[in-house]
Amino acid sequence: MNGDFLSLLSSNPFSGLTVGENCPQLLEATTVFAFHFSEGVVMAGDHRATAGNVVFSDRTEKIIELDNQSLIAIAGSPAVAFEMARTLQTTFEFYRRSQLQVLSLPAKVRALSRLLRDNLPGTLQGVGAVAPLFAGREPDGDSPPGIYYYDPLGAQFEAAGYAASGSGSGSIRSVLHYLTQWGNPRPEKRDRGEAINLANRLLLTAAQFDTATGGVDPSRQVFATIRLLTADGIHTVTEKEQAAAWKKGGAND
Amino acid sequence: MIEEPYRWLEAVANRREYIQDQLSGATPVFAVSRPEGVFLLGAGPGRSKVFEIYNRHGMAALGNPVDIEKLRQAVIETAHLEGFNRSADDVTLRRLVGFSISNSLKSAFEQIVAAPLIVEALFAECGATREEDLLVRVRFDGRPEYATDGVCLAFPDRDRERAAGEWLRGRLSDSDGLGRVRGLCLTAWSALVDGKEDFEALKVQEPLPSSLAKHGLESALIDRASPGPAQYRSLAEGEFQ
Numbered sequence: 305m306n307g308d309f310l311s312l313l314s315s316n317p318f319s320g321l322t323v324g325e326n327c328p329q330l331l332e333a334t335t336v337f338a339f340h341f342s343e344g345v346v347m348a349g350d351h352r353a354t355a356g357n358v359v360f361s362d363r364t365e366k367i368i369e370l371d372n373q374s375l376i377a378i379a380g381s382p383a384v385a386f387e388m389a390r391t392l393q394t395t396f397e398f399y400r401r402s403q404l405q406v407l408s409l410p411a412k413v414r415a416l417s418r419l420l421r422d423n424l425p426g427t428l429q430g431v432g433a434v435a436p437l438f439a440g441r442e443p444d445g446d447s448p449p450g451i452y453y454y455d456p457l458g459a460q461f462e463a464a465g466y467a468a469s470g471s472g473s474g475s476i477r478s479v480l481h482y483l484t485q486w487g488n489p490r491p492e493k494r495d496r497g498e499a500i501n502l503a504n505r506l507l508l509t510a511a512q513f514d515t516a517t518g519g520v521d522p523s524r525q526v527f528a529t530i531r532l533l534t535a536d537g538i539h540t541v542t543e544k545e546q547a548a549a550w551k552k553g554g555a556n557d
Numbered sequence: 558m559i560e561e562p563y564r565w566l567e568a569v570a571n572r573r574e575y576i577q578d579q580l581s582g583a584t585p586v587f588a589v590s591r592p593e594g595v596f597l598l599g600a601g602p603g604r605s606k607v608f609e610i611y612n613r614h615g616m617a618a619l620g621n622p623v624d625i626e627k628l629r630q631a632v633i634e635t636a637h638l639e640g641f642n643r644s645a646d647d648v649t650l651r652r653l654v655g656f657s658i659s660n661s662l663k664s665a666f667e668q669i670v671a672a673p674l675i676v677e678a679l680f681a682e683c684g685a686t687r688e689e690d691l692l693v694r695v696r697f698d699g700r701p702e703y704a705t706d707g708v709c710l711a712f713p714d715r716d717r718e719r720a721a722g723e724w725l726r727g728r729l730s731d732s733d734g735l736g737r738v739r740g741l742c743l744t745a746w747s748a749l750v751d752g753k754e755d756f757e758a759l760k761v762q763e764p765l766p767s768s769l770a771k772h773g774l775e776s777a778l779i780d781r782a783s784p785g786p787a788q789y790r791s792l793a794e795g796e797f798q
Contacts, residue, residue, distance in 0.1 A: 309637060316638055372785070390641070397787065398637045401609050402630060 309398040310391070310418070334516040335472035336366050336377035337506065338439050338451045339480055340465055340492040341499035344534035345439045345449045347375045348503035350472070350511070351519025351529065353382055362519035367529045371396045372537045374412055374440035379470030380456070384432040388419045406443035413438060413452050413460055420458035427456045435469045439533050449533045465492060472510030472517035479509055496532070497549040500541055503530050504550060522550045568669040576666075576697050579621065579675045580713040584772070585721070585749045586617035587742045588679045590690040590707035592731060594781040594788065595681040598742045600772035607775045609789040611636040611648050613683040615779050619711055620676035620697070628676050632658060645786060650682035650691045654701050663699030673697075677711050683779035683788055712749050721745040724756035736797035737761075739776060743769060 426432025599606030
């Protein structure tokens with residue numbers, strides 16, 4: 305009766321992830337990031353999931369809408385990460401409907417932290433580690449949205465301007481650090497079109513140095529998964545919108 | 558007491574009488590299937606009677622507020638567990654009613670040594686088309702009554718509930734806006750609450766009389782055209798213009 309779906313779930317168990325001795329090569333979802341732009345937060349990711357040196361999928365959606373005020377970007381084991389996203393979606397909606405109010409942003413941030421901590425056995429076995437990003441805003445809509453990143457044990461950190469996770473995140477963090485310090489305009493000053501183009505360029509840069517980052521190729525009209533968290537809620541940037549932005553300035557200037 | 562059938566029957570009859578007596582002062586709630594979705598209406602000064610249950614499910618209830626809340630929480634828990642363990646599409650009103658709501662209410666009613674649940678409710682499921690909408694009234698003893706004509710209401714007096722329903726069905730048309738639908742429901746609401754017998758003589762209350770505002774009107778739409786999975790939304794006054 306307290307609106308806590310996780311407590312409800314623990315008394316009505318659903319089969320979890322278990323790992324046998326002869327575990328096959330594990331899947332990994334790679335390279336997601338988020339940064340502030342003039343209207344709010346951009347959260348983006350490539351489409352690739354790998355198993356060792358095998359490209360398992362180039363159509364993976366890693367940026368998931370949890371409710372109309374929060375997003376999660378998954379990096380690490382997709383089996384665990386997708387389940388975490390699904391659990392959070394239900395947790396937030398369950399709380400809103402049962403308690404007749406929206407869960408606060410700090411509570412949402414901690415809910416993900418709790419799921420990561422509960423996944424400690426999988427993390428320690430090296431078979432289910434997840435290092436997600438979270439972006440959210442308070443339900444009142446007055447305060448700006450925040451970006452949060454986590455370590456695989458559940459420690460949470462708020463990012464000042466940007467955060468990245470996954471195998472290609474090193475390149476992306478470097479570029480975003482440079483742009484935050486010396487860019488013109490800086491990422492947080494960029495408008496929507498500029499932010500969309502920056503997201504695609506960052507993934508192309510990461511793919512240059514990381515074979516596990518891929519599934520983005522503007523020359524073939526294949527773009528990143530990009531979602532925007534603004535005062536109006538969440539907007540999924542379509543491939544058509546990304547193509548228009550890329551044509552306008554992404555490829556050249 | 559259970560070993561003595563006559564005493565058990567007597568206890569159940571007493572219980573039925575007690576619950577009906579407790580419900581007698583309750584105000585009605587309405588659910589109407591419309592082209593734009595399912596419209597829900599209730600009025601309860603200082604407390605809610607119309608609620609969201611799941612993505613395309615809502616409820617409206619009358620009775621003891623604590624018991625309404627118990628029923629609401631139980632249904633929300635069942636729906637979310639089902640949606641999580643299977644999928645949102647597997648959360649259907651027929652299964653919720655058949656395997657959870659009706660059973661729980663019937664058990665509570667027949668547990669003669671425990672306090673009864675003083676509650677009756679309407680449940681609504683919004684389908685992809687109006688023909689797929691499902692409305693059901695569940696009585697305090699768990700008996701479900703599915704509406705076949707897109708109008709469902711709950712009021713403690715069964716005869717007057719039936720008369721109000723017939724009056725409402727005869728006046729609703731597909732071209733009515735939500736303002737007109739609300740006006741018709743509120744006219745029936747007032748007639749039921751004021752004890753009027755002659756429904757044919759009723760005049761539709763448009764615009765809304767200010768005297769009704771004190772009753773804390775609540776209305777919601779399970780919106781068929783909603784872009785997201787959650788289709789339920791409370792309606793603001795401006796949406797009735």
